[in-house]
Amino acid sequence: MPCLGVRRQIADDQARKCGIAGLLRVGDGLLDQIGKLDEGNFKKGHDSLHNSVDEALLLKRKSEEVLFYLNERCIYLVGMMGSGKSTVAKILAEVLGYSFFDSDKLVEQAVGMPSVAQIFKVHSEAFFRDNESSVLRDLSSMRRLVVATGGGAVIRPVNWKYMKKGLSVWLDVPLDALARRIAQVGTASRPLLDQPSSDPYTAAFSKLSMLAEQRGEAYANADARVSLEEIAAKQGHDDVSKLTPTDIAIEALLKIENFVTEHSKPNSTVDDLLPSLHALYSFQQFAPSWNVRGRQSLLRSPSIQQERSFLKQWLQ
Numbered sequence: 001m002p003c004l005g006v007r008r009q010i011a012d013d014q015a016r017k018c019g020i021a022g023l024l025r026v027g028d029g030l031l032d033q034i035g036k037l038d039e040g041n042f043k044k045g046h047d048s049l050h051n052s053v054d055e056a057l058l059l060k061r062k063s064e065e066v067l068f069y070l071n072e073r074c075i076y077l078v079g080m081m082g083s084g085k086s087t088v089a090k091i092l093a094e095v096l097g098y099s100f101f102d103s104d105k106l107v108e109q110a111v112g113m114p115s116v117a118q119i120f121k122v123h124s125e126a127f128f129r130d131n132e133s134s135v136l137r138d139l140s141s142m143r144r145l146v147v148a149t150g151g152g153a154v155i156r157p158v159n160w161k162y163m164k165k166g167l168s169v170w171l172d173v174p175l176d177a178l179a180r181r182i183a184q185v186g187t188a189s190r191p192l193l194d195q196p197s198s199d200p201y202t203a204a205f206s207k208l209s210m211l212a213e214q215r216g217e218a219y220a221n222a223d224a225r226v227s228l229e230e231i232a233a234k235q236g237h238d239d240v241s242k243l244t245p246t247d248i249a250i251e252a253l254l255k256i257e258n259f260v261t262e263h264s265k266p267n268s269t270v271d272d273l274l275p276s277l278h279a280l281y282s283f284q285q286f287a288p289s290w291n292v293r294g295r296q297s298l299l300r301s302p303s304i305q306q307e308r309s310f311l312k313q314w315l316q
């Protein structure tokens, strides 16, 4: 049973969604919503209205396609501090009609402290990590969530056990872009980077490089990788800072789609598929020259029991 904080946040989230009559759902309000998320901060000087409309429609279409395969599974975003997990997770939650959670915020609620920085200071990193694991365990029993995890959640194998109940997506952002973002917003909320320095960019870059080296392998456990360098190259940019959170959310949906379509069997039962298989065998009998792979083995129609047992094995 999820902890009280998680349940309360879900209830608030559902009420918020109902209260504004689907504005946050895929549909009419999506363009407004994306406009606000990308507002002025990203892709300045572009033909932004046109881009926003195209992007919003693509996002809507992709989210509808992905929803079919997701089958209510949760999505976990992993990546270094500042990689945009919370920003992108909110967009994904909105277009999919899922609830958004930030695991750092849930740890703060569970411990009863206002910030992760304070938890590190008053208790310890290990105490924070224990609570982070408990939060991920609670979330793993739920459906239809998009979770922005803390950047270090990937280092404990048990957290992967929880995240593998859903789908994990690694936001892979070049270190210099991360250091630029962190230098801009400051390090007060990120205790692992918070050290006095006259050059915040260089200090953040060197600490992030160290962490990335330690964690490189761990992030690669994710089911899907969204590389900002790859998206920029596809779009013909030489700099990842030109990418909007919507661009990144669309790529995340494409990568999720690739993963789920490669790894999942259709959400069907033997009874759903039996008529199609039977029709295929019958057709094969009347049109033996039909060129399908393995047609030799189809030439003699099997019994219904054989068809059932074939489908049962295939669906497992």
Ligand SMILES: Nc1ncnc2c1ncn2[C@@H]1O[C@H](COP(=O)(O)OP(=O)(O)O)[C@@H](O)[C@H]1O
Binding pocket: 042, 079, 080, 081, 082, 083, 084, 085, 086, 087, 088, 148, 181, 185, 241, 243, 244, 245, 248
């Ligand atoms: N695509 C982006 N381009 C530029 N800045 C971004 C982008 N995505 C997020 N940011 C900014 O980077 C900072 C960190 O983003 P956030 O979503 O909080 O990252 P995380 O949850 O991974 O720590 C925020 O100030 C956010 O506005």
Ligand SMILES: O=C(O)C1=C[C@@H](OP(=O)(O)O)[C@@H](O)[C@H](O)C1
Binding pocket: 079, 080, 081, 082, 085, 104, 116, 149, 150, 151, 152, 153, 189, 190, 191, 192
């Ligand atoms: O990388 C890390 O070890 C951490 C990342 C932070 O979350 P964000 O990735 O959301 O900044 C937060 O969990 C804590 O400061 C530790």
